[in-house]
Every structure is written in C-alpha cells, then in structure tokens.
Amino acid sequence: MSSVKKVTLKSSDGEIFEVEETVAMESQTIKGLIEDDCADNAIPLPNVTGHILSLVIQYCKEHTSSSDSNSSKSNEKLKAWDTQFINVDLNVLFDLIMAANYLNVKGLLDLTCQTVADMIKEKTPEQIRAMFNIVNDFTPEEEEEVRRENAWAFEISLKNNNVVDTFEVEESMAKELQTIKNMIEDNYTDSVIPLHNVTSDILELVIEDCKKHVEAAESESEPSYSLASKLIDDPLKA
Amino acid sequence: MDFWEDDNSDEMDIDNDLMDDCEEDSFSESEQESNVKRFQKLNIDDDFHVEYAPQRNTTAYGSSRCLEHIKSKEKMGIGDLVKDHALPFLPAKSICRFRSVSKEWNKWITNPFLAHKQSHCFQDISGFFCQIAGEHSFISCDPHSCGVPDPSFSFLPEPVILRTTCNGLICCQSCIEDNAYYICNPVNRQWKVLPGPNYYHGPGSAVALAFEPSALKFEANYQLVCAIRLADHLLCFEIYSSRSKSWRLVDALCCELGALSGDGFYMKGMVYWETLSGSVLAFDLTYEQFGIFPLPPECGPEGVLTKRHGELCYILPHKKDNEFAIRIYGDFKMVLKHSFPLELDDFGYTSGGLRALSCLNDDVLAILFGNRMITYHVKAQKVKTLGTVRPDGFVTCHPYVNSLVPVDHPLVSRQQANSRPCTSSSL
Numbered sequence: 001m002s003s004v005k006k007v008t009l010k011s012s013d014g015e016i017f018e019v020e021e022t023v024a025m026e027s028q029t030i031k032g033l034i035e036d037d038c039a040d041n042a043i044p045l046p047n048v049t050g051h052i053l054s055l056v057i058q059y060c061k062e063h064t065s066s067s068d069s070n071s072s073k074s075n076e077k078l079k080a081w082d083t084q085f086i087n088v089d090l091n092v093l094f095d096l097i098m099a100a101n102y103l104n105v106k107g108l109l110d111l112t113c114q115t116v117a118d119m120i121k122e123k124t125p126e127q128i129r130a131m132f133n134i135v136n137d138f139t140p141e142e143e144e145e146v147r148r149e150n151a152w153a154f155e156i157s158l159k160n161n162n163v164v165d166t167f168e169v170e171e172s173m174a175k176e177l178q179t180i181k182n183m184i185e186d187n188y189t190d191s192v193i194p195l196h197n198v199t200s201d202i203l204e205l206v207i208e209d210c211k212k213h214v215e216a217a218e219s220e221s222e223p224s225y226s227l228a229s230k231l232i233d234d235p236l237k238a
Numbered sequence: 239m240d241f242w243e244d245d246n247s248d249e250m251d252i253d254n255d256l257m258d259d260c261e262e263d264s265f266s267e268s269e270q271e272s273n274v275k276r277f278q279k280l281n282i283d284d285d286f287h288v289e290y291a292p293q294r295n296t297t298a299y300g301s302s303r304c305l306e307h308i309k310s311k312e313k314m315g316i317g318d319l320v321k322d323h324a325l326p327f328l329p330a331k332s333i334c335r336f337r338s339v340s341k342e343w344n345k346w347i348t349n350p351f352l353a354h355k356q357s358h359c360f361q362d363i364s365g366f367f368c369q370i371a372g373e374h375s376f377i378s379c380d381p382h383s384c385g386v387p388d389p390s391f392s393f394l395p396e397p398v399i400l401r402t403t404c405n406g407l408i409c410c411q412s413c414i415e416d417n418a419y420y421i422c423n424p425v426n427r428q429w430k431v432l433p434g435p436n437y438y439h440g441p442g443s444a445v446a447l448a449f450e451p452s453a454l455k456f457e458a459n460y461q462l463v464c465a466i467r468l469a470d471h472l473l474c475f476e477i478y479s480s481r482s483k484s485w486r487l488v489d490a491l492c493c494e495l496g497a498l499s500g501d502g503f504y505m506k507g508m509v510y511w512e513t514l515s516g517s518v519l520a521f522d523l524t525y526e527q528f529g530i531f532p533l534p535p536e537c538g539p540e541g542v543l544t545k546r547h548g549e550l551c552y553i554l555p556h557k558k559d560n561e562f563a564i565r566i567y568g569d570f571k572m573v574l575k576h577s578f579p580l581e582l583d584d585f586g587y588t589s590g591g592l593r594a595l596s597c598l599n600d601d602v603l604a605i606l607f608g609n610r611m612i613t614y615h616v617k618a619q620k621v622k623t624l625g626t627v628r629p630d631g632f633v634t635c636h637p638y639v640n641s642l643v644p645v646d647h648p649l650v651s652r653q654q655a656n657s658r659p660c661t662s663s664s665l
Binding site: 076094097098101109110113114116117118120121122123124125128129132133134135136137138142143146147149150152153154155156 | 317344383
C-alpha cells in the first residue's frame, strides 16, 4: 500500500498544516504550485492565518471525501454540513472570503459569498458602505441622480402586499419601546395601538428583541396590549 | 514601508477586459491563464511585508508559479470581493439599490456582464405576478430585496395578459389585434415582440417558456413552446427559438389527449402541461418528443407542478373536516412522497380554500389561502403572509425570479425595423 501523498502548508502566523495532496488540491492555487513542482517544501501562505487556514482545510476535507465514489454523503447532508460550517462570526466570514479567493477554492467562495449576500440583501447603501469600509465618491448631485433613476429600488411599497398583522405583547415588553411606553403612561385608551411606519416583519424582530431584554430582567404578569402594524405606501426610511 | 495605494485606474480597464470576455465561450482555461499575475516565492522573515497589486479579475485563475504580492492592510479587499462575487447572488432590487454605494459599484452593476452573471447565480423565486380582469400586480416574497419598477407592464406598447414565466423572463400576449407574443423582463423594462407564428394559436392552445440561464452563453437563449390544438384530440407543437428568431413546427403529433388545463412549466430541458383529464403532457426539447404520465387521482386545479430538491413534483392541498394538509407527489409515477399538516388556525375562516402556487426553495411552499398569499416552511411549520389578492374572482399567480437578464442585449443585432416597434431598444 503506497502512503498517501501529503503537502505542508504554513500559515501567516507560522502554524504548520500537513494535508493530503488530494485535499490540498481543492485549492486551485495550491494545485498549480504542486503541478509546477513548487511544493516540495512547506508552502507559505502569508495572508491566511492559522485559524482561517484550519477552517479552509476542514471545508476541503469534507468536500473532497464527498466526491469520492465510496462516500455515502448525499447532497442534502453536505448542504447541512455547509450550513453548520458557515455559521461563524462576521469577521471570520470576511476572512474566509478572502482566503477562498486567494487560495481559489470555488465552492468555498460561492458558499461564503452566498451567505454574505443573504446578510446584505435588505440593507441600505449607507449600511453597505459602513460594513465594507467603502468610500462614497459620488457628489451629492450624482448620488441623487442615481437614486432617482432607481427610486423603485429604494421604496418598500406595500400597496399590493396590503397586510395588517396584530401582535399581542406583555406590557413590560411593550414598555421597552419608548414611544409605546409614553402611550401607555398617557393612558392610551384604544386597545389596539397602530404603528403606521412599521412592517410586520420588522415589528416581529423588534418584539423578539424586546422579549430577550425583558426575559433578562424579572417579569410578573402584566396586562397585555395589542400592537397592530399598519402598512402604508410611504417609502421606509433606512 | 512601501505600500501601493489602491489604484482606481486599474479598475478602468475592467470594462475592456470584460467586454472582450463577452463574445463566445470566454471562460476557458487558456484565456484565464493569460490574466494570471506573476508569483514569487517569499522568504518568510519576521518583519516581512508585501505589496499589493489590486487584481483586475479578483480570483486567481489557473495555475500560477509564484505567490502574489499582498497588501498587509486588513480587510482591504473585502469590499471588492463582495462586489465581484457576492452581488451576483442578490435579487435585482437589492442590486439596483446598491448602485448608489459608490461609483465603482455603479459601474460594475450597470455592466452587462454582471447582469449575465446574476441571471445565472440567482434563480430563487422572488414573488408572484398576479392578474385578474386585465389588472396586474406583484406580490414580493421580500419587499426589501425583491421587486420591479412597474408591475403593471405599462412599459409594453400594448395592453397584455401574462401567459407564463421562466427564470426572470416573462411571456405576455397582447389583448388586441393579432395577439402578438412579448418576451420581457420587468426589472430592466426590456422587451421583444415575437414575429407572428405560422399556425393559428387558438383558444385551445397552451404555451411554455423554456429559459435556462447559461454560465457560458452570453445571450439569453430561450424557446417559446406552443402546444396547438388542431382538432378534438390532436395537438401539434410550434416552437419559437430566440437563436433562430423564427417559428418552427415540430414533427411530433399528439392524438391521445383532450384539453390542456393551462400554460406549462419548464424544468431541466422538459416542458410540462397539465390536462383536464388528470395527466401530464411532457415535451422533451432536446429530442422533440412527448410523453404522457398520470397525475394522482385526487389532482385538481388547486394543485401545481413545481420543482423541489431539483426534481419535478406535484403539490396538492388536501382538506379533511377542518384539517388542512399539503401532499407532495414525486417521481414519474407521481407517488405520494410527503404529507404535511398545515396549521392555519390563526388565520381564521376562509371561503376560498387552498391553492398551491409553487415551491420557493426546498423547504418553503407558496400557497394561496382564500385571497391571502402565504408561505409555509414545512420543517419549522411556520406560516408567513406575503400579501393579498383581489377576492372577487380567479386570480392567476405566476412565480417570478428577480433576475437582471437582458432581453434585448446591445451586442445582439437588431431585427429589421417594421411598422411596429419590435424591441425596447428601437424606441
């Protein structure tokens, strides 16, 4: 039985990883080095830290073994593994994107970028700039023109969706929201508090958040109020 | 310490590079290798630093001899990587909004190469076009990220009815004159009117749009397949191809089926139509042959053929006493694969019943509950309301993918101008 061929990888912080050649070849960059006979010594990877490199190797291991005909790993199981794998800190996710790009591991690049895409799809341009340190090089007039040309993309017009949902919440929770706290303290008599500028899904998230805050503190049974979200045509401010 | 500034002038060349890539199969290995940067073996010292040459195509392609020079500033490249590799995974509305992030983002987003990439990377059903009595509306699965500028199709030169959709393209038919077919994408408001077919597509005919976004082919190649009723039990097939820009009658003739119940559904090289007698007419576009298989005996207008886990399946709502369930049938024998109970107590009474609309992704189904459009997550058993439709009649709901796919690409040669404008760009 011939021994399995291995390659040695060295991370930016000096960690050494010994990996099977087939696994390492999931990286097109490393594959190229191996094929060009540059891989006899340890391959230095100066912009991938040990922590990130170990994650990349984990991914490659999992995806190499799945393409092996002996492996019984189904597509669904692999997908589930990927979902679990990619459940990381945002900073780690960014590092993984850069490592996947540099090491040219297409599957990992797609997985990480799809994850980031899901995170940013509901964001505003301002939030995008903040998240990725992008400088806004438009003049105010230029930016205004781009916004005007694509005004529809900035609107959350719910005219067609036309949904009204009510949520029952405990008073202690509702008081987490200053606006509603004031209403309650002013003896707001209507049993349903309409919130004109908040959509159902946003309201749901806010309530979840309040729940967490309240559960952290003590709570006793309180009278409950109904909050109704009413949706209108006005574009939602960021 | 030397650093290269992130030189934006490098980015200016992107357009030229990318436009060259656009002709023919530009993703071949040899072209990529010519873009490869030179690597050098580094001596690893404690105080080493490296310089960064911003990559034009930010993925290192093919085989490379040496390691690249890299800027040691943290996360410098993440914005560029997200722009190049994550944007194509987004729905059109989000992408259009991000045009105002920066000039570089705006340039990339308006590049037809991105539209092509996105049409291939993003294929999720983003919402439904609903129509009743000539009135159109769009119900989005996520209003923040999916949408169209004009859901009423007023950008088309004539009033139309929506016939069928496929992967971001929509086939409409004019309500007047010669009932011309239109292919359009409401996101970019591009459209094309098809030349008249050679045969008469009477009331008994049904269409299906076949469009598979390709990673390699830059042009959107689609086919409009029409099953035409020639006589009581006689169907023939006429196909329009965007490649040949013409109609063609296929040899196959089907004399075994009665009426078709509506327009068809495309998946993986095959087109499927349901019949009123409870079977499915399947047409293979590669071999241009048809086959027939039965739907489950309980099938009806509330069921729908759709794709789940990459396979064709039939989704049928089922009601017993006051309990609702969703049944999923699959395989070519259409056997019962799954049955999920549907908890709809919170929604109270409805007179309209249930109608299955589509499978959104493997775990989420879109269902019309009375006049309320909902999504149902089968594992989490979670219901979410998307919107409401008009309650005063039968509303057709077509699933739509928020794709940037161009209908009338500037690189594609125009048709000869005739009295009627034939494409959006000739206006």
